[in-house]
Amino acid sequence: MSRPGFVLEVDRSTPPILFHHGEGFRLEKLPPGSRVVYPAEPVAPLKDPDGAIRHALLNPVGDSQPLPSLLHAGMKLTIAMDNQAVPLPPMQKPDNRQRVIEIVLDMAAAAGVDDVELIVAHGLHRRQTEPELRHMLGDRIYDAFAPHGMLTQHDAEDHDNLVLVGRTEQGEHVELNKRAVTSDLLIYVNVNLVAMDGGHKSTMTGISSYRSLKHHHNVTGMQHSRSFMDPPNSELHNSTWRMGRLLAGAVKIFQIETTLNTDTFPSQFSFLQKREWEWSARDRASFLATSKSLEHVPPRIARSIFHGIKSPQRMTSVQAGEVEAVHALTLQNLHRQHLVPVEGQADVLTMGLPYLGPYNVNSILNPLLVMCLGLGYFFNLYRGKPLVRKGGVVIMSHPTRWEFHPVHHPSYIDFFEQVLAETTDPIEIEKKFEESFATDPWYIHLYRNSYAYHGVHAFYMWYWGAHALQHVGQVIIVGGEPRAVRRMGFKPASTLRDALEMAEDVVGRNPSITHIHNPPIFLADVT
Amino acid sequence: MIAEVLAGKRIAITGSTGFLGTALVERLLRSVPGCELVLIVRAGRRTTPLARAKREIFGNDAFRTLRAQLGDGFDAEIARRVQVVAGDVSVDGLGLDAEAAALVASCDTVIHSAAIVSFDSPIDVAAEVNLLGPVRVAELLRDAGSAAHLVAVSTAYVAGTRRGRAAEAALGDTPFSTEVDWRSEIAAARRARADADAASRDPEQLAIFGKEARKELGAAGPPLLAAKTEKRREKWVADRLVEAGRSRAKSLGWPDAYAYTKALAERAVLEVRGHVPVTVVRPSIIESAWAEPHPGWIRGFRMAEPVLISYGRGLLSEFPGIPEGVVDVIPVDIVVATIITVAAKGPEPDGHGVYQVATGNRNPLYYRNLVNLVREYFLDNPLYDSDGQPIVAPDWSFSGRGKALRKLQRGVKALGQAESLVASLPIRGKRAEITARLEERRDQGERALDYVRLYGAYAETEALFDDTRLRSLWDAMAPEDQAVFNLDTNVVDWRHYVQVIHLPSVVRQARVRTTGGVREGPNRYERGKRSILSPDRHIAAFDLENTLIASNVVESYSFLASRRLPDDERARFTLDMLRQGPGLLALDRRDRGDFLRHFYRRYEGAPADRVRADAWELFSLLLTKSFPAGIRRVREHRALGHRTLLITGALDFVVEPLRPLFDDVVCARLVERGGLLTGEMVDAPPTGEARAIVIADYAAAEGLSLAESVVYADSASDLPMLEAVGHPVAVNAEPKLAAIARKRGWHIEQWTKAPGAPVPILPLAPRGHRATGDDLPRPGLSGRHQLGRA
Secondary structure, eight states: OOOOOEEEEOOTTOOOEEEEOBSSEEEEOOOTTOEEEEOOOOOOOOSOHHHHHHHHHHSOBSSOOOHHHHOOTTOEEEEEEEOTTSSSSOBSSSOHHHHHHHHHHHHHHHTTOOEEEEEEEOTTSOOOOHHHHHHHHHHHHHHHHGGGTOEEEOOTTOGGGEEEEEEOTTOOEEEEEHHHHTSSEEEEEEEEOSTTSSTHHHHHHHTBOHHHHTTTSSHHHHHTBTTTTSGGGBHHHHHHHHHHHHHHHHSOEEEEEEEEOSOOSOGGGGGGGSOGGGOOHHHHHHHHHHHHHHHTSOHHHHHHHHHTOOBOOOEEEEEEESHHHHHHHHHHHHHHHHEEEEOSOEEEEEEEOBSOOTTOTTSOOOHHHHHIIIIIIITTOEESSOSEEEEEEEEEEOOOOSOOOTTTOHHHHHIIIIIHHHOOOHHHHHHHHHHHHHTOHHHHHHHHHSSOOOTTHHHHHHHHTHHHHHHOSEEEEETOOHHHHHHTTOEEESSHHHHHHHHHHHHOSSOOEEEEOOSSOOEEEEO | OHHHHHTTOEEEEESTTSHHHHHHHHHHHHHOTTOEEEEEEOOOSSSOHHHHIIIIIITSGGGHHHHHHHGGGHHHHHHHHEEEEEOOTTSGGGGOOHHHHHHHHTOSEEEEOOOOOOTTOOHHHHIIIIIHHHHHHHHHHHHTTOOOEEEEEOOGGGGOSOEEEEOSSOGGGSTTOOOOOHHHHHHHHHHHHHHHHHHHTSHHHHHHHHHHHHHHHOSOOHHHHHHHHHHHHHHHHHHHHHHHHHHHHHHTTOSSHHHHHHHHHHHHHHHHOTTOOEEEEEESEEESOSSSSSTTOOOSOOSHHHHHHHHHTTOOOOOOOOTTSBOOEEEHHHHHHHHHHHHHHOOOTTSEEEEEEOSTTTSOOBHHHHHHHHHHHHHHSOOBOTTSOBOOOOOOOOOOHHHHHHHHHHHHHHHHHHHHHHHTSSOOGGGGHHHHHHHHHHHHHHHHHHHHHHHHHHHHOEEEEOOHHHHHHHHHSOHHHHHHSOOOGGGOOHHHIIIIIIHHHHHHHHTOOOSOSOOSSOOHHHHHHHHHTOTTOOEEEEOOBTTTBSOOHHHHHHHHHHTTOOHHHHHHHHHHHHHHHHHHHHHHHHOHHHHHHHHHGGGTTOBHHHHHHHHHHHHHHHHHTBOHHHHHHHHHHHHTTOEEEEEEEEEHHHHGGGGGGOSEEEEEOEEEETTEEEEEESSOOOOTHHHHHHHHHHHHHHTOOSTTOEEEEOSGGGHHHHHHSSEEEEESOOHHHHHHHHHHTOEEEOOOOOTTOOOOSSOOOOTTOOOSSTTSOOOOOOTTOTTTOO
């Protein structure tokens, strides 16, 4: 039985707390009285995941028939799946998607279905490379489908292959991948890493177009998603649910959702998911060895070491059937692993940002992604109210180098150099610059033909932090490159102690402090 | 009264566009209202003598007072009193037509002030103008039977390098005068030109010029190199003749070719003058005006000015001179007044006379005193460097000429060596700018060296120029004339003259920084960028390699060739490419076109479709090595409506993914036969001067203006293309181009790869990229046809 997450109150005997810090770590002594939120230990995985998948497909939830009875010869079947933005880090083989799709394909073959297409639902994300696809799906699926053009990556700018399904009562365009919506059955396979994912959001972001996305990927929407990790209180989800229901009326959808436990790091990094006072001699030794050797390694090499990490996360649940019924179960299963009750808000929220977020698998966590990971994802890992009070301070720890991946994030470079040089206000940015980046032919060319995120994606990164920007009084980045940190309107600090002193100027002396010990991921249930 | 004596008189002047001539014309027009002037002016390269006179004489600031006096009547007054005739003192008969010759001959006075003042002109040019010039004027007047009085401006330094008193008399009448036949000197000077020219055409010599041109420009292509080679040859000939002049003058006891030719001219004129009365006026070093037309008026950068400014800028502290020696400086207005007074007085009774206009005798300016005054001035009014910091004028060391020269020579030599070392290093961009800085420093050093060589003698002269006759002239003048035409050198207060009159005027002319602090407004880079990104521009053409992308054709090939190789063959391939690297690099440096032709043969036998498909994977490598600021710049040009053009020797399939960035792409293409590439190019690749033609043709076809176009390139081999447009931009320039760009004031960009971009150590396709689909052939590995064997 795994132990639940909990809140530790720091006293004199508390050892230094581990902060993630990009491709490295820091041990920080937090002032007595500070609180540290620890995630739950990984819950027990399914003993027989394949059996559980089969069981879920045969016993769907909600208004749905078992999968085999939905399959018949001569039908047009499309299987869409989450892209490699989840899980993080990428999981050790076999990936949930490989397991599920192999079983689905077996059933389809048994039913004599021969028109099957796989679509990686990567929305405006970059295309995945062949090795990345092989890792996610396994060689068997890849070799059977890719050479025949039956494994495709959604192209949100291929207007010949997009269809406007309709518009919601609110006027939202539901424009999606043509193959998916003209199929007799659309199966969506997901890996539900956090509560933001899954449900109708899967199709509405994964296989839609910019025209569709901008109804929920915008500043106002994000400012009214409190948080976007809590679907009932999220404008992002309100919109995608409206649009998803419209789609569900137009095409038969069979949703398959899976959850994972938080066994995030392989054994050589196991100290990352232990509580510091419980570190064994071996943990201490491997921490020392790891952080010492990282100090002497150029960032580039450190990056490739970290991006080689494949996580041992394992499947904890699988549910299939009608989208909303499936997702309700998924959330329950997620909460079982993620929820940690926290009482009250703090003046200062501290967090250590790791090397990886959803948008830099095999890439660089550039400054914009640092902002998005800290103020977007980590800040929003709450239900109820934010961990930090209104007007409080967020202190993040990350090297925040002025570095960008020129192939993956070309529009980010220009966003950072041109847009942020002018303003950091999300509303103004959206109004003044979004359209031109979104419709820029060069970015579209790179998105479609190279391995680049869409031109507008950099904006979404900034919007993802819009709620936090509106809520907090100051953002400080410990150890960040001052030039890059200032460009985003934040303050650089060289040590946590300095940062806390700077924070006092905003929130007053002796502030209350909450640190989130994340990853492994949790969701704070703040009352 | 001088004005009355000269009223109704007609005065011809040569050299009126010069410093002294302009002052003379102004003074005559303003202070002798009754006289008429005939100006003998050489036609400019594209301008008539009249237009030249209007711009260069009457447009000068000297006429400020007269313009104010006459108001709108100025032009009418000039038209009424001044006739401009085309003529050239370096041509027999002064190049005058019959009418003009008659007009000149009809004058009452002819003032010959035309000369090459430069102390380092080639011997034949100096002889032609300085020696034969006055001879021709005298002959013209003699042959025409003219009654005119010839006033010839010479120099006090005709006395030569000597100590003691220099007499105010004809040279033949003075002791220690060197006897040489001026006619044979002229013949020798002309011969020297022919000899130097012949020697410069010697094959070995031509090879040296070619090598030098190559060293400076790199692989800039035959036409540019040829032009540069010819320039080097011409310069070599000129240098030889300068040296010939200098050494001939020295051998005869004159400091330089100027004094030497002037001295011979004085003798020659007396010999050929016949009945023509000649008066010689010998000023010493003419500097800015004491009072007329206004204090501090000066024209052009003269002898002492560059030295003074160099000192103020802290570049020069080693100007040789004897502290107790006299620097004989004379304000221009005193010389002008002397000439006018002499003209009014008329010829000497015996037909020839000499006046020396110098200060050394009565009102000497000692070298030590001058140096102190200058130093004081610059300490109180410092010049500022480019960072807005004041420059402290250095302590002056009164070293001997030999020591100063040796020190400067050592410095220049060391800088030259450092420069050629750096230029040969494979660096570019910011680091390459070090050559430009070294070159600038060496230029400054060389200039200082020139000053010392040229002018050193003038600060070391220990001669005292007798001015007794000038004094008697002054004493004999009516008080009213004395009030208007000052010949008295005693009025000059040197402290006032140096610190209040001369230096401020010089500093103003030199356009150096005289205020400190950071300048307001956009800096040079921003101004350059703004001008390049003006909506008025037409074409923005880009080179590819090292301008937009830090990659090259060898890398592209390696990637494409290795993409489908199994591991063991990849290793062999890698070693093979590494081994060939230096040879390929050398070939590329020699001739880009040959290199491409040679290298692209490696694609022989490669399946075209597969190469084209793989090139899309190569795109990632190109983007990884691209300069985001460069890509952004292309897009900025496009957004402004400029035509964007990529001109590259890279292959079409390699640049295909970049095509959406540009309106048009000019690149190399390979012949395809039966689905395979042959390794031969469809047409000549756009390299070197061919690129200049490409962009010129493109502009012509589209009706766009090259003057309004921008070219971005990184290497000296792109010079023809860069020079073809009005707005060249050097991007991450290699040393040679960096030096050229800096010298010519081109806009310079330093673009870098995206910081943090992954660095592929070898340009090989990433492993794990397995061929998709088994229908594609597997390339074998043998020789240079890795891509080819199916």
